[in-house]
Amino acid sequence: MTKMVSVDVEKCDGCRLCELTCSVEKLAEFNPKLARIQVRFEPEGKCTPVVCTQCAEAWCVEACPSGAIARNSQSRIVRINVDECVLCGECVPACPYGAIHWPREDEPPVKCDECGGEPACVPACPVDALDYATLATEG
Amino acid sequence: MRVVDSRRKEYARELKHMNKAVLGYMGKILDIDLASQRASVHDLDPDLPTRFLGGRGFGAKILHDNLAPRTDPLSPGNLFILATGPLTGTSAPGSKLEVISKSPLTGGYGDSAIGGHIGPEIKYAGYDVIVLRGRCEKPTYLWIDNERVEFRDAADLWGKGCMETEQRLKSAFNKEVQVLCIGPAGEKLVKIACITHASGRQAGRCGMGAVMGSKNLKAIVVRGDQGIRLADAKAFQTRVMQVHQKVLSSAAAMDMHKYGTAASFISHNMVGCLPTRNYQTGYFEEAERLSGQTLERTIFVRHGACFGCSLGCAKWTAAEGVCIDGPEYETIAMLGSNCGISRLEAVVKANYLCDDLGIDTISAGNIMAFATECYERGIIGDKETNGIALRFGNEEAFYKLIHMIAYREGLGGTLAEGVREAARRLGKGSDKFAMHSKGLEQSAYETRAAIGQTLAYSINDRGADHNRTWSFKFFLDDPRSPEGKAAKVKRNQCERSSPDIMGMCRFVSYHLSFDDYGDLITAATGSKWTGDDILKVAERVFCMTRIFNTKEGYTRTNDHVPPRDFEDPVPNGPAKGAVVKREDYRRMLDEFYALSGWDEDGIPTEAKLKEMGLEDVALGFRPFRKGVQQ
Numbered sequence: 001m002t003k004m005v006s007v008d009v010e011k012c013d014g015c016r017l018c019e020l021t022c023s024v025e026k027l028a029e030f031n032p033k034l035a036r037i038q039v040r041f042e043p044e045g046k047c048t049p050v051v052c053t054q055c056a057e058a059w060c061v062e063a064c065p066s067g068a069i070a071r072n073s074q075s076r077i078v079r080i081n082v083d084e085c086v087l088c089g090e091c092v093p094a095c096p097y098g099a100i101h102w103p104r105e106d107e108p109p110v111k112c113d114e115c116g117g118e119p120a121c122v123p124a125c126p127v128d129a130l131d132y133a134t135l136a137t138e139g
Numbered sequence: 140m141r142v143v144d145s146r147r148k149e150y151a152r153e154l155k156h157m158n159k160a161v162l163g164y165m166g167k168i169l170d171i172d173l174a175s176q177r178a179s180v181h182d183l184d185p186d187l188p189t190r191f192l193g194g195r196g197f198g199a200k201i202l203h204d205n206l207a208p209r210t211d212p213l214s215p216g217n218l219f220i221l222a223t224g225p226l227t228g229t230s231a232p233g234s235k236l237e238v239i240s241k242s243p244l245t246g247g248y249g250d251s252a253i254g255g256h257i258g259p260e261i262k263y264a265g266y267d268v269i270v271l272r273g274r275c276e277k278p279t280y281l282w283i284d285n286e287r288v289e290f291r292d293a294a295d296l297w298g299k300g301c302m303e304t305e306q307r308l309k310s311a312f313n314k315e316v317q318v319l320c321i322g323p324a325g326e327k328l329v330k331i332a333c334i335t336h337a338s339g340r341q342a343g344r345c346g347m348g349a350v351m352g353s354k355n356l357k358a359i360v361v362r363g364d365q366g367i368r369l370a371d372a373k374a375f376q377t378r379v380m381q382v383h384q385k386v387l388s389s390a391a392a393m394d395m396h397k398y399g400t401a402a403s404f405i406s407h408n409m410v411g412c413l414p415t416r417n418y419q420t421g422y423f424e425e426a427e428r429l430s431g432q433t434l435e436r437t438i439f440v441r442h443g444a445c446f447g448c449s450l451g452c453a454k455w456t457a458a459e460g461v462c463i464d465g466p467e468y469e470t471i472a473m474l475g476s477n478c479g480i481s482r483l484e485a486v487v488k489a490n491y492l493c494d495d496l497g498i499d500t501i502s503a504g505n506i507m508a509f510a511t512e513c514y515e516r517g518i519i520g521d522k523e524t525n526g527i528a529l530r531f532g533n534e535e536a537f538y539k540l541i542h543m544i545a546y547r548e549g550l551g552g553t554l555a556e557g558v559r560e561a562a563r564r565l566g567k568g569s570d571k572f573a574m575h576s577k578g579l580e581q582s583a584y585e586t587r588a589a590i591g592q593t594l595a596y597s598i599n600d601r602g603a604d605h606n607r608t609w610s611f612k613f614f615l616d617d618p619r620s621p622e623g624k625a626a627k628v629k630r631n632q633c634e635r636s637s638p639d640i641m642g643m644c645r646f647v648s649y650h651l652s653f654d655d656y657g658d659l660i661t662a663a664t665g666s667k668w669t670g671d672d673i674l675k676v677a678e679r680v681f682c683m684t685r686i687f688n689t690k691e692g693y694t695r696t697n698d699h700v701p702p703r704d705f706e707d708p709v710p711n712g713p714a715k716g717a718v719v720k721r722e723d724y725r726r727m728l729d730e731f732y733a734l735s736g737w738d739e740d741g742i743p744t745e746a747k748l749k750e751m752g753l754e755d756v757a758l759g760f761r762p763f764r765k766g767v768q769q
Binding site for chain 1: 230363462
């Protein structure tokens, strides 16, 4: 069964608890800039959480010249191997969803790894804008 | 992930060498001299978190220690302080930033809180507090990017509204930044000017926008990517998730989420405390049309939330060609019922104008209603209003008047000085209709219906505002009797003002206990904090601001209420006939002073200052005390 973090943009009110929870889970500190999920703000209160869906046709994998980005065939999760990353940044514009985030240019970009199957951001969302569920197409 | 492991190790290593006394804080104060364009960074004195916790506590102490009494609030000598608390920028619900300065509106201690994302960003840039002093030579904006501080030319932003200013600044950087800015009103030193962030979040009260304007500072742009490290992040996060659950399972909180802060609009009207036509009464016959429920049904667009908030009280609405974050309860009451306006759409438009031009909606609604009552009573006429028929309910007149105040045109110039000064200038007995205490325009509660709030407004350090003491729920218990009100005000004053000190929003705090906050601060700082410890800090901060005001020459006479409270019985509605008896008010005030450890002049006694651990403050305070040799 394949699951993914899905977003309901109509529900998001922009509190950024997902970013906070992600950063404390991954880094043991509150630092939304380094979170793997990012809420994008537009005028008139529109906001959209952006997060990797581990999509089947992963353009980031194709774009990476050093082979640092690879998919785990069992878990389906696409990860960035920090030892192989050459900090070229090619993966960032390659993702059509903007789900690869590069907050510090002297460090490798970051992306969601679904916390190994229990994404911390999902239960932290107070308005149920995030869900971690089986893809509908696969029943 | 290895990056995580290495960062965790580095974190653990650093934690060992960190100053234990400031764990949970960034540990730095950014001190900026605008005149010489120099910035320096100081370590946070561990005494500040220990005695004053954060936010308004930090600001009040720094202002007291560094500002000479009788400094002109609009002179370069005034300090402009931005302070965060230990919970700001964490996952605790509803981060706030406190803006602290000597108020040009009241002439005393002033502050105002602002939500959105700006407080957290200042912490991520590495600072607990930013202190600004002096005055920029020409219009300037500050760009603070972590440790880098730049002074940038704001000539082409000067004169622009808050909406355009913020939008232009946001697109000037290729990074996500947060902006604090003023509009034309702040530039023109309008005493009720506010500071705007995220288009709909304001530090509205006490004329903080005028202080920024007096410093030629159009905006402050901030970005930071430094993490907030806590003593026990895991324990904190576990506890904070319980706290969010508590908020989400509260029916009242979810009502506020659905309808906004105006969820309670009708209930205020039902007890007769909804300010109507310049507080002439507390009952508005068309309140139904202005309620949060009507808002949700008619002009609602989407929900909004401040940083880390699970309650999410912000409501985006659209009407009259504009889309805004708001209006909330205070704005609807002040620009609605208090101006005799019953159309929410008109309130939205007036709210937009105030936000864009940069004036506080509470003070604006109060002052415009004052001018309207003066016009209807013949104290001012068409000559003063430039031909505007300033009558309650006249929407167009109020749109024009907002412009006139913001740009100081005609009568607007007089009103821009605040309601106390405007009444002094207009004369002819108009002071009877000026609804303020200490020069701060009364907020959206008519108090004759529940006289506990009369006391609350009068003893508040910054003036007639509900953010220190407010709870009609308990003032409604035998509401016209002075019995036991002082004790309730005393208790509520500490409870209600604590979130400002922690760097949090008080709307969420209604649904939590002080032990929740104690646990969070303990996990954040590594020092044991109980709910009572927090309340004690709140009392200490109140003593601190009281002393600040005493040094400015405030005495018992500055704890006053508008004459209307004593002289005009409520003409209609549920509180019909209610009026405050002078002897009742005096009794409440005496009791309150006694409970607070203040003498009959309202000055904290030496013993009280000692009990509060404010010996250092008492030292400089002695010359001001009666009967003590200088």
